[in-house]
Amino acid sequence: MPKNIVVIPGDGIGKEITDAAVDVLKKIDKKYGIDLTFSFYDAGGTAYDKFGVPLPDDTLNAAKAADAVLFGAVGGDKWDNVEPQLRPERAILGLRKGLGLYANLRPVQTMDELIDYSPLRPDIVRGTDVLIVRELIGGIYFGDKCEREEYNGTIRAWDLENYSIPEVERIVELAMQAALKRKGSVTSVDKSNVLATSRLWRKTAAKVAEKYPEVKLDHMYVDNCAMQLAIKPTRFDVIVTGNLFGDILSDEAAVLGGSIGLMPSASIGEKTSLYEPIHGSAPDIAGKGIANPLGTILSAALLLRYSLDASAAADDIESAVKKTLSDGYRTADLFSAGSKKVDTAGMTEAVLANIK
Amino acid sequence: MPKNIVVIPGDGIGKEITDAAVDVLKKIDKKYGIDLTFSFYDAGGTAYDKFGVPLPDDTLNAAKAADAVLFGAVGGDKWDNVEPQLRPERAILGLRKGLGLYANLRPVQTMDELIDYSPLRPDIVRGTDVLIVRELIGGIYFGDKCEREEYNGTIRAWDLENYSIPEVERIVELAMQAALKRKGSVTSVDKSNVLATSRLWRKTAAKVAEKYPEVKLDHMYVDNCAMQLAIKPTRFDVIVTGNLFGDILSDEAAVLGGSIGLMPSASIGEKTSLYEPIHGSAPDIAGKGIANPLGTILSAALLLRYSLDASAAADDIESAVKKTLSDGYRTADLFSAGSKKVDTAGMTEAVLANIK
Ligand SMILES: CC(C)[C@H](C(=O)O)[C@@H](O)C(=O)O
Numbered sequence A, B: 001m002p003k004n005i006v007v008i009p010g011d012g013i014g015k016e017i018t019d020a021a022v023d024v025l026k027k028i029d030k031k032y033g034i035d036l037t038f039s040f041y042d043a044g045g046t047a048y049d050k051f052g053v054p055l056p057d058d059t060l061n062a063a064k065a066a067d068a069v070l071f072g073a074v075g076g077d078k079w080d081n082v083e084p085q086l087r088p089e090r091a092i093l094g095l096r097k098g099l100g101l102y103a104n105l106r107p108v109q110t111m112d113e114l115i116d117y118s119p120l121r122p123d124i125v126r127g128t129d130v131l132i133v134r135e136l137i138g139g140i141y142f143g144d145k146c147e148r149e150e151y152n153g154t155i156r157a158w159d160l161e162n163y164s165i166p167e168v169e170r171i172v173e174l175a176m177q178a179a180l181k182r183k184g185s186v187t188s189v190d191k192s193n194v195l196a197t198s199r200l201w202r203k204t205a206a207k208v209a210e211k212y213p214e215v216k217l218d219h220m221y222v223d224n225c226a227m228q229l230a231i232k233p234t235r236f237d238v239i240v241t242g243n244l245f246g247d248i249l250s251d252e253a254a255v256l257g258g259s260i261g262l263m264p265s266a267s268i269g270e271k272t273s274l275y276e277p278i279h280g281s282a283p284d285i286a287g288k289g290i291a292n293p294l295g296t297i298l299s300a301a302l303l304l305r306y307s308l309d310a311s312a313a314a315d316d317i318e319s320a321v322k323k324t325l326s327d328g329y330r331t332a333d334l335f336s337a338g339s340k341k342v343d344t345a346g347m348t349e350a351v352l353a354n355i356k
């Protein structure tokens, strides 16, 4: 049975980087006989320009029917004045909700090859290996909201932060399972000294953890976590947290590795999952063929591992990327004297050459 | 007219560090003839143990009547099982609300003397000089909340994030005024691609900025800000943001300077303002006389500058602290080979000796 991969390039550099990842997947497919087919759909500002909406039904339906989705990036200044509900970002929020992508996984590792690119001192960052598990379809992102209302004689806006016990259970379960395959420790991050939602979160996380005596659970306030990620990132194994805290902490953590151009992510759904690099659509360099494709290529590796159960193929891509970086190949974002400067195509070829 | 300073040591090392700062204020008072008087009040776990509440009326009333409040720190494992409404942290939330402390100011500078203590690489962090202006009595901290309710056949908890136009105006005004005395740039941080409250925040900030053509305003998403603080902290002058984002970002920023033991803060009210170090009550070292008093001493400098309009006296303290650090004095938290190890008293004496 062929595996149908829906590719959604999106805006800006989205096409260049997903094309690169598809090339890598095609070579992997030849080697491992996975039987991949690819189909391409619009989303984001590009879709808005063509169809008047950032997430056409066609795209959402194709994604729902797919074995996995490979996503590029959306957004750009060009659509800054589009009304909130039609902005490019709505495509990604719509896909998350539409596919039920409840867990966003962001692995952050510092490769020794890139340690000098990290803003943190090497002695602090060396050995960092964190997996951030962010709840992705709940919390304040999808709670009720009000843009404008009269209240106490003035105008206010509001958003409802909220979590239910089953929502917390589901994401903490996933974090526990992930920890079992890693170093066996989960840090649940909340703000339970202030928020009622966090107090429910903390109690529920503790309860779920009782079923996993092999896993060590600790709780941390989000402000402290933002601090610890900067001063002692090696203390973490798995971090599990809500949608908003996860958004902030995973972007902070993303820079530890030295380059956000390299960072992949997986958004796990009940049925279909979605994979995307964490960086944006970089409209300033779009079309120039110089974007770093490695974040998307590494996202394709996660796709193979999580959606197609093709671990060996995933490992193969990850080793090829590592080798390419040790060999000194660098796109412009990471170039420094002494390394081999390549464009998107050059980097992709170098990776392909390392898949024997 | 004597100026009445209410000192609230709180828990843990609170007494040691506020005593140190009071000693410095007394010497400054002699030199500048400000005419300070001091009175001492309980709060936090200490107050809970004595009176059954973390913020006795006596303490709040004294603070309200004071010219300024110097606060130590509250909290400790000892009170972990006290019910939420009576926890030590409620003292600080109660003082914020009770005194109307609407703006928390957190200056973060990297001193060259301490650059090697920063987790960031010196080339990234050198020259950092940020002022974080955090709204302190609104937002999700003080919105309606619900610990537990049935909803859609399950149990959930919720908290209401909310801001009114006047609340945003007030804090952005303060940030603009601060920028006028600094480098003239304000970054307003929100999550307006997702939250209605942030969209009102952003629009209101832009409107306030129209009155300050000399100030450059830019807007940044909170996730991006968490990233930029780690990769390019020198790009910021004043950051203004809501209560929750400010809590997270100011703790992240606090580590840039190399030591949270040094970081002061000012919480500005309509009438009375409160000054405290940003670090916690460190129960593990309480009573040993080894805590770093500099965060509190520098908070006392802010007290002189903002509440008593005694800038020369404030500058004097800040120079004395700088000189003490350049001379190599270090408390245990910052000690490294080659520097002069001192305890709380020793550090305080060294600072006093530099106030001629
Ligand atoms: C684009 C935006 C809505 C999105 C989010 O906040 O989730 C992004 O920051 C992310 O983390 O994927």
Ligand SMILES: CC(C)[C@H](C(=O)O)[C@@H](O)C(=O)O
Binding pocket: A193, A194, A223, B089, B092, B093, B247
């Ligand atoms: C103790 C806690 C309630 C407080 C807060 O979240 O505001 C603290 O983190 C702070 O920043 O002063």
